[in-house]
Amino acid sequence: MTAPSKPDITSEEDIKLLVDTFYDHVNQDDLLGPVFNDFAQVDWDHHLPTMYKFWSTVLFGSMAYKGQPFPKHMGLPVERKHFTRWIHLFTQTIDELFSGDMADQAKQKAASIANIFQMKMGLWATPLVKP
Numbered sequence: 001m002t003a004p005s006k007p008d009i010t011s012e013e014d015i016k017l018l019v020d021t022f023y024d025h026v027n028q029d030d031l032l033g034p035v036f037n038d039f040a041q042v043d044w045d046h047h048l049p050t051m052y053k054f055w056s057t058v059l060f061g062s063m064a065y066k067g068q069p070f071p072k073h074m075g076l077p078v079e080r081k082h083f084t085r086w087i088h089l090f091t092q093t094i095d096e097l098f099s100g101d102m103a104d105q106a107k108q109k110a111a112s113i114a115n116i117f118q119m120k121m122g123l124w125a126t127p128l129v130k131p
């Protein structure tokens with residue numbers, strides 16, 4: 001018998017499961033855990049609900065998230081390898097729990113936002129475009 005295929009991301013409960021599972025992995029990660037818990041001393045009771053709203057806005061267009069994510073990342077002690085790990089854990093979490101169009105979109109959007117953050121932080125060389 002083949003294993004039943006995984007569900008897609010379709011509800012706010014799915015977003016909560018995704019975010020909670022992802023940050024469980026982050027917390028156990030040797031590279032990212034210390035950035036969140038030691039350097040930034042993140043208040044998880046505050047951060048997790050913010051991330052539910054963020055992903056609900058990105059994936060469902062709910063507009064529940066009103067903030068600006070990038071400024072919170074300026075000044076963090078991170079390099080390319082931290083972003084590579086972040087994307088690896090995020091992709092792994094999605095693949096563990098979900099599959100489908102929305103799951104694919106979540107992976108693509110996360111990767112593209114991570115790339116934008118890295119460019120803004122000078123961690124990713126942008127090609128010079130001349131007029």
Ligand code: HEM
Pocket residue numbers: 032035036040041042043047050051054067068069072073076078082083086109110113114117
């Ligand atoms: C190296 C990778 C990353 C690290 C170490 C990191 C770390 C952090 C930290 C420390 C905060 C502040 C939490 C707080 O004190 O409230 C934060 C907030 C946030 N991060 Fe990241 N982050 C990373 C990548 C990303 C990526 C790729 C995304 C989007 C796909 C993202 C989205 C957000 C959002 C939406 C917030 C909340 C901003 C707000 O409070 O309005 N982060 N992150």
